[in-house]
Amino acid sequence: MRFLIDECVGPAVVVWLHEQKHDAFSVYEEARGLDDDKVIQKALDEDRILITNDKDFGEKVYREGHSHCGVILLRLDDERSASKIRALSDLLTLYPDRIQNSFIVVSEQRVKFAKRK
Numbered sequence: 001m002r003f004l005i006d007e008c009v010g011p012a013v014v015v016w017l018h019e020q021k022h023d024a025f026s027v028y029e030e031a032r033g034l035d036d037d038k039v040i041q042k043a044l045d046e047d048r049i050l051i052t053n054d055k056d057f058g059e060k061v062y063r064e065g066h067s068h069c070g071v072i073l074l075r076l077d078d079e080r081s082a083s084k085i086r087a088l089s090d091l092l093t094l095y096p097d098r099i100q101n102s103f104i105v106v107s108e109q110r111v112k113f114a115k116r117k
Helices: 011-019 036-045 056-063 081-094
Strands: 002-005 023-026 049-052 071-074 103-106 111-114
Touching: 002 011, 002 036, 011 023, 011 081, 036 049, 036 056, 056 071, 056 103, 071 081, 081 103, 081 111
Parallel strands: 002 023, 002 049, 049 071, 071 103
Antiparallel strands: 103 111
């Protein structure tokens, strides 16, 4: 899969995705400071699933109606890299066919696929 990793997610997730043979673009490493509108547009233009901790992307998708190829919003109590990787690993293992074009909220307790407008 192709992912765009938002600046707030951290470099360890990018390294892990590369180890899993995914194509992952890191905003932190390659486009630091890119604003949210440009982040979500870049993900759309490059057919990438956005991985973020930033709730503002929910607003971009649902209130502003921004198109996307998929958004994974990590809402974890434990923000350490190992927790993010564990949550993403579970998501990719359990729901590989439901990720593309979905808005997904992932916590330690559950995975929620939000309804599309």
